[in-house]
Amino acid sequence: MIKGVGGEVLWVNLTKGSIEKRPLDEGIVKQYLLGAGYLSRVLTDMIPVGIDPLSPKNVLGIATGLLTGSMFPQASRHVIAALSPLTDIWGESHAAGFWGAELKLAGYDVIFFTGASHDPVYLNIRDSEVDLLDAEDLWGRDVFETDDLLHERHGRRCRTLAIGQAGENLVRYAAIMNDRDRASARSGLGAVMGSKKLKAICVRGTGKIEVADPDNYLRVMDGFYNRMLANPFTPERARYGTTNLVELMHNIGRLPSYNMRQGVFEGYMKISGEVITERYLVKPRADWSCLQRCGRYTAVRRGPYAYEGGSPEFESQSSLGSRCGNDNVESVLYAHHLANKYGMDTISLGATISWAMEAWDEGILTAEDTGGLDLSWGNHEVIVRLTEMIAFREGFGDLLAEGSYRAARRIGRGSERFVMAVKKQEIAGQEPRAQKSMGLAAVTAARGADHLYAFPVLDEAGFDDDIKKRFGEQYLPEMADRLNPKYKGIMVKECEDYMVVVESLGLCKYGTQIPPEFYYEDVAEALRVHNGLAFTVEELRTIGERIVNLNRMFNVARGVTRRDDNLPERLTKEPAPLGPPKGQIVELDEMLDEYYEQRGWDPETGVPRDETLERLGLK
Amino acid sequence: MAELRFVFGDPHVCTGCMICVNVCSMYYFKVIGPERARVRVLRIEPGLDFPLFCRNCEDAPCISACPENALTRTSKGVIIVNNRLCTGCGLCVDACPYYAIHINPDNGKAIKCIQCEECVRRCPVGAIWMTTERELAAHDSDGRLARLYEEHAAELYDRRGD
Numbered sequence: 001m002i003k004g005v006g007g008e009v010l011w012v013n014l015t016k017g018s019i020e021k022r023p024l025d026e027g028i029v030k031q032y033l034l035g036a037g038y039l040s041r042v043l044t045d046m047i048p049v050g051i052d053p054l055s056p057k058n059v060l061g062i063a064t065g066l067l068t069g070s071m072f073p074q075a076s077r078h079v080i081a082a083l084s085p086l087t088d089i090w091g092e093s094h095a096a097g098f099w100g101a102e103l104k105l106a107g108y109d110v111i112f113f114t115g116a117s118h119d120p121v122y123l124n125i126r127d128s129e130v131d132l133l134d135a136e137d138l139w140g141r142d143v144f145e146t147d148d149l150l151h152e153r154h155g156r157r158c159r160t161l162a163i164g165q166a167g168e169n170l171v172r173y174a175a176i177m178n179d180r181d182r183a184s185a186r187s188g189l190g191a192v193m194g195s196k197k198l199k200a201i202c203v204r205g206t207g208k209i210e211v212a213d214p215d216n217y218l219r220v221m222d223g224f225y226n227r228m229l230a231n232p233f234t235p236e237r238a239r240y241g242t243t244n245l246v247e248l249m250h251n252i253g254r255l256p257s258y259n260m261r262q263g264v265f266e267g268y269m270k271i272s273g274e275v276i277t278e279r280y281l282v283k284p285r286a287d288w289s290c291l292q293r294c295g296r297y298t299a300v301r302r303g304p305y306a307y308e309g310g311s312p313e314f315e316s317q318s319s320l321g322s323r324c325g326n327d328n329v330e331s332v333l334y335a336h337h338l339a340n341k342y343g344m345d346t347i348s349l350g351a352t353i354s355w356a357m358e359a360w361d362e363g364i365l366t367a368e369d370t371g372g373l374d375l376s377w378g379n380h381e382v383i384v385r386l387t388e389m390i391a392f393r394e395g396f397g398d399l400l401a402e403g404s405y406r407a408a409r410r411i412g413r414g415s416e417r418f419v420m421a422v423k424k425q426e427i428a429g430q431e432p433r434a435q436k437s438m439g440l441a442a443v444t445a446a447r448g449a450d451h452l453y454a455f456p457v458l459d460e461a462g463f464d465d466d467i468k469k470r471f472g473e474q475y476l477p478e479m480a481d482r483l484n485p486k487y488k489g490i491m492v493k494e495c496e497d498y499m500v501v502v503e504s505l506g507l508c509k510y511g512t513q514i515p516p517e518f519y520y521e522d523v524a525e526a527l528r529v530h531n532g533l534a535f536t537v538e539e540l541r542t543i544g545e546r547i548v549n550l551n552r553m554f555n556v557a558r559g560v561t562r563r564d565d566n567l568p569e570r571l572t573k574e575p576a577p578l579g580p581p582k583g584q585i586v587e588l589d590e591m592l593d594e595y596y597e598q599r600g601w602d603p604e605t606g607v608p609r610d611e612t613l614e615r616l617g618l619k
Numbered sequence: 620m621a622e623l624r625f626v627f628g629d630p631h632v633c634t635g636c637m638i639c640v641n642v643c644s645m646y647y648f649k650v651i652g653p654e655r656a657r658v659r660v661l662r663i664e665p666g667l668d669f670p671l672f673c674r675n676c677e678d679a680p681c682i683s684a685c686p687e688n689a690l691t692r693t694s695k696g697v698i699i700v701n702n703r704l705c706t707g708c709g710l711c712v713d714a715c716p717y718y719a720i721h722i723n724p725d726n727g728k729a730i731k732c733i734q735c736e737e738c739v740r741r742c743p744v745g746a747i748w749m750t751t752e753r754e755l756a757a758h759d760s761d762g763r764l765a766r767l768y769e770e771h772a773a774e775l776y777d778r779r780g781d
Contacts, residue, residue, distance in 0.1 A: 069651060071641050098637070105652065156661070156774065157781050180664070206724065208644070208652030218645050222741070225638075229743060238744075282666050284744075286634035289641065291743045293634045297666045308665045 002026055003212040004070060004530040005034070006108040010130060012123060014196050015056060015115030019130050024109050029533075031617065033504035034109055035065035036092060037547045039081040042112065044554045053085035054170060054195040056116035062161075062201070063110040065506020067523075069101035069209050069288065070530045071221040073228040074508035076100060076288035078178075084187040085195075086172045086348070086403055087424045087448040089555045091187030094452075094503060096287035096295075097179035102159040105205025113196055122162075122200040124154060127207060135199040139168060142341045143177045144309075150202045162200035163190045164343030166391040170194050171401040173348035173426075177340060181310030182287070185345035186425065187447050188403075212532030220529045224522065228291045233515040238284055241294040244273025245314035246322070248461075252482070253579030254434035256427075257322040258377060259354040260420045260570060263431035264579035267327025267378075271317050275329055285310065292510045298333060305334035305384070312336040318429035319350025324357055325377030332380075335387045342391035348403055351426030353386055355404035356396075359415040369411065371395045420568050423448035423560070432567065432586045433576040435460065435482040439586035440492045443565040444595060446551035454495040456488070457514045466516040470494065485587040489594025497544030504547065546616040549608050552601070553618065562606030565592060622751045623677060623696045624734055626658075628670030630767055633746035635660060635668035639738035646737045648725070655723055657732040663771055670747050671775060673698070673719040673732040681731070684714035689729070700729045718776045 002024070011020040024034075032041045039061040051057040060082040067075045078100035084091025103109070106125050120135035138146050143164040150160045161178035167190030174190025175183040184190075193199075211217050228234060236244075249255040250268040257265035269275065276298065285295035299308040316336040326332060339346045353375075359365040360375035367374070373382050373396060389397025399407050405424040408416045420427050425448030432439030437456035445453035458467050459482040467479050471490065478486040495513070498520070502512045505523060512518050520537040527533045535543075552560075566572075567588055575583045596603045600612030613619040643656035653659070659671045679698055682690045689704035690711060707727035711720050720731040739747050750758065759765055768775065 071638075071645065071651065101637075155779075155781055206652075206654045208648075208650040208655055208725070210650050211645075214645075214649035217649070218642070221645075225741065225743075283631060284634055285666075285668070286636035286743075288637050290634070290636050291638075293636070293744070295634070299666075 002029060003210055003532045005066065006064070006104045006106065008108050010108050010111040012111060012113050012132070013115050014113055014117040014121065014132075014198060017117070017132055019132065021130075029066070031543065032547060033066055033501065033543055035063050035068070035506050036079045036081070036094075036500055036503035037543065038110060038504070039063050039079060039092070040547050040550050040554070043081055044550055047083050049557050051083065053083040053088060053091070054191060056196070058083050058192055058195070060113040060189065060192050060196065061110065064100040064104055065504055066531050066533070067526055068506030069104035070211070070526065071217070071289055072507060072526045072530070073224055073518075074287070074290045074292055074511050075506055076290060077506045077508060078103070079503055080176055080184045080189050082189055082192045084189070084447065085170070085191045086188035089423060089448065089558050089560060090446045090551050091189055091192075092447050093176070093184035093186045093189050095178055095182040095184040096290070096508060097159070097182035098288050099159040099161050099178040099182075099203060100506060101288045102203045102205045104209055105207050106203055107205065107207055111201070113198060116195060117197040120197045120199050122150075122198065122202060125201070125203045125205075126154070127205060138199045140165065143343050144180060144341055146200055147180050150200060154202050154204060158202050158204040160200055160202050162343070163193045164341060164391070166342045166344040167191055167194035169391065169393045169401070171344060171390060171393070172403045172406070173345040173352075175339075175343045175345050177343050181340045183340065183343075183345070186347065186450065188345070190343050211530050213529040217529050220525065224518070224526070225291060227517055228511055231515050231517050234292060237292045237294045237510065240273040240277055241284065241296045242314035243276045243296065243312065243317060246272045246317050247274065249314075249318070249429070251580075252434055253576065253581040254431045255322050256318055256429055256431045258325050259323060259351075259358040259418060260427070260431060261358070262578045263434045263576060263581055265322035265327075268322060270327040271321040271329045271332055276312070276333070280333060282308070290508070292508070294510060300330050300333055303330060305330040307334055307337040309337050309340065311340060315429045316346040316350070319347050319354070320383060323350050323354040323429070324383055326380050326383055327378065328380040331384055335384050338384065338387045338391070342388075344387075344391060347428050348426045349387065349390065351420060352400050352404040352407065353383055355408065355415070355418050355420065356400060358418040359411065362418070364413045364415045365411065369396065417569065420570070421449055422567060423564055425449045431576070431581070432571055433584045434579075434581035436485045436586055436591065437482065437488045437491055439567055439571060439588060440488050440591040440595060441495070443567055443588065443592070444492060444496065446548070446555060452509065453499060454492045455499050455509050455513045456492050456495045458491060458495070458516065460514070463516060470516070470519065483581065483584060485591045487594070488591045489598055492591075493595055493598040496548050497541055500547040501540055501544040504543075542616065546618065549613065549616055549618055552608055553613070556607050560606075562592070562596075562604065565606055622753065623675045624749055624751050625675040626672040626732060626734060626736070626739060626747055627750050627755055628672070628747040629764060630667040630669045632744055633660070633668040633670050634744055635662050636743070639670055639742055639747060642738045642741050646735075647730075648723070655725065655730070657730050658738060659718075661775060663774060667767065667771070669771070669775055671717065671719065672747075673734075674717050675734070676716070680714040680716065681711040681720055684710045686710060697733050698731065699733055700731065702726075702728050705729050712778070716776060718778055
């Protein structure tokens with residue numbers, strides 16, 4: 001009997017309106033843990049090949065991790081997965097907050113939604129009582145209004161997860177929001193919820209989480225707390241969140257600017273963490289058991305961009321700021337606020353607008369296409385206006401709601417070469433010509449372009465000692481050099497394996513990867529005292545590998561091969577024009593060869609070899 | 620008798636992380652469960668996180684409300700619950716103006732903060748601290764904290780809707 005979990009899985013058939021409770025499948029947990037791993041196993045088996053992601057045949061899973069709701073530092077997270085309507089392959093997204101811990105306290109670890117409802121509904125969970133309720137009066141409302149109404153109806157202690165209008169309107173990069181401003185944003189899973197007419201999940205759990213080793217629990221967790229607090233990254237994170245990455249990334253030439261034409265932005269100081277902290281920060285906010293508190297609570301007090309709420313983080317500053325050539329910081333904050341309110345991924349949002357801006361700059365898009373909108377670089381009024389138009393699919397916003405890949409296919413005229421995406425998902429805020437590992441990670445990630453699947457940050461900021469610890473001294477200095485492609489295949493493979501384990505435990509990548517404070521032996525100890533599970537470090541590594549290979553097979557079944565593991569030509573053929581990476585390209589093929597070899601995948605096709613699948617029990 | 624002490628929190632500093640709550644339920648009941656903690660944390664928008672504790676009132680309405688004399692004040696000024704006498708009737712819960720005492724659903728006994736400071740020691744942001752009415756008045760000389768608690772009293776101490 002696994003301790004430290006809710007113990008039950010909810011199966012909600014939205015077509016029939018039926019709800020079934022089944023015990024957590026401990027056999028799956030032994031092979032795949034919980035969270036991302038559990039969803040990977042169940043959904044790979046359930047989602048048919050060749051379906052429309054927005055049809056009732058898609059299955060949406062939401063899972064907490066084995067340590068979600070524990071006292072481990074930053075143990076707040078849940079993961080959501082389905083076939084992605086943006087990429088048509090594996091879709092997965094994660095968020096922090098309190099919702100996941102609340103689900104555990106109500107007695108559940110995972111929820112699966114099959115079918116689709118005819119009329120809008122929401123799921124209300126209060127401990128053992130689980131009901132599908134009419135959401136007619138919630139449909140059409142934004143995320144904040146929905147949160148307010150659910151609190152009015154079900155008490156102020158409930159926690160909510162919801163889509164806004166973007167999800168209802170099937171924007172292909174709609175987010176699923178929770179606790180108001182936490183976003184499971186990538187992969188467009190908000191549109192899957194919208195297609196199922198599922199508006200929200202409201203949870204109140206008054207139960208308890210029983211841990212495996214109650215006598216030693218606090219002592220062990222105190223040890224983790226003290227290490228996290230003593231780490232020099234913690235006060236830096238507390239002060240700036242991720243906002244000052246703008247300055248740091250500009251300085252290394254890794255700040256995507258002007259649709260990734262370059263990695264430096266002359267207006268970077270205006271949208272910097274320093275400016276946001278000085279002028280707009282109200283307070284840092286944390287999620288369940290979080291010592292890093294990178295969450296920002298900010299306010300613009302007057303003017304056209306006045307708001308108060310949770311925002312921003314680095315990805316939004318770069319996508320809605322430098323990537324669009326926009327140095328108007330209040331518009332960046334406000335557009336982020338609107339993206340939270342309507343429920344959209346700020347990365348794909350800003351990247352899709354910046355694709356349009358470059359096509360405009362090149363004379364491909366004209367006022368005739370845009371309905372008269374002037375898409376000049378840095379036109380902040382248009383960025384804000386488009387954010388609304390996309391959420392409601394109005395005018396030109398309807399085209400951009402499809403994402404840059406589909407929009408470019410429709411427009412044609414050479415605009416395709418400005419699509420900065422991998423497997424139809426827009427590349428996040430890491431200009432890979434300035435950090436080669438990020439270029440490789442973007443192409444190997446299971447959900448299309450993604451910095452988090454591997455989160456290979458060990459070559460970013462002087463983590464030589466950690467590279468030595470995790471890989472061995474023989475890989476220095478090359479592995480720590482972000483411009484050197486050497487050993488990046490080894491690094492990305494290892495980082496992916498560890499990060500999918502972290503995603504299966506419900507932990508944050510802050511603390512496990514940057515800073516790299518906690519590693520396999522630490523999470524193994526947490527699994528012992530919290531869950532009573534005695535995994536060895538080697539077993540956990542194998543589980544990570546198994547999940548990555550399973551995700552790959554999900555995509556292989558949908559036609560993905562080495563050909564799709566590719567970056568836009570700009571990044572592999574055009575030398576970076578400015579700044580510290582000037583003259584650099586991403587040496588992708590060289591890194592991919594090393595990566596496939598590490599993975600045991602065929603170098604020609606990028607498909608896992610039979611012996612690899614057999615070794616991992618996937619054959 | 621010593622001056623009455625209590626733990627108090629600043630909703631502008633508190634991040635809402637729940638660490639105090641988890642420490643409390645784990646320290647006393649060896650489980651994670653906010654209903655088993657003697658502290659509550661309530662998030663109120665815009666931007667406030669209130670960590671809420673027993674205020675150790677001088678007139679202690681909880682003591683007078685208890686028909687079993689299960690609540691007493693120790694020589695150090697701490698109000699404690701005698702589990703052998705407590706029947707879980709809930710009259711103390713109704714009497715407390717701060718909703719700072721409630722019934723543990725596992726054993727049916729009243730639980731409240733006894734100022735042990737296990738949470739205070741572990742708060743990562745220093746949002747909670749031990750104080751007295753006199754010290755708090757000096758600390759809050761501009762009345763910022765008093766106003767915040769006053770303005771939101773209806774939500775903070777409302778037992779319904781939990």
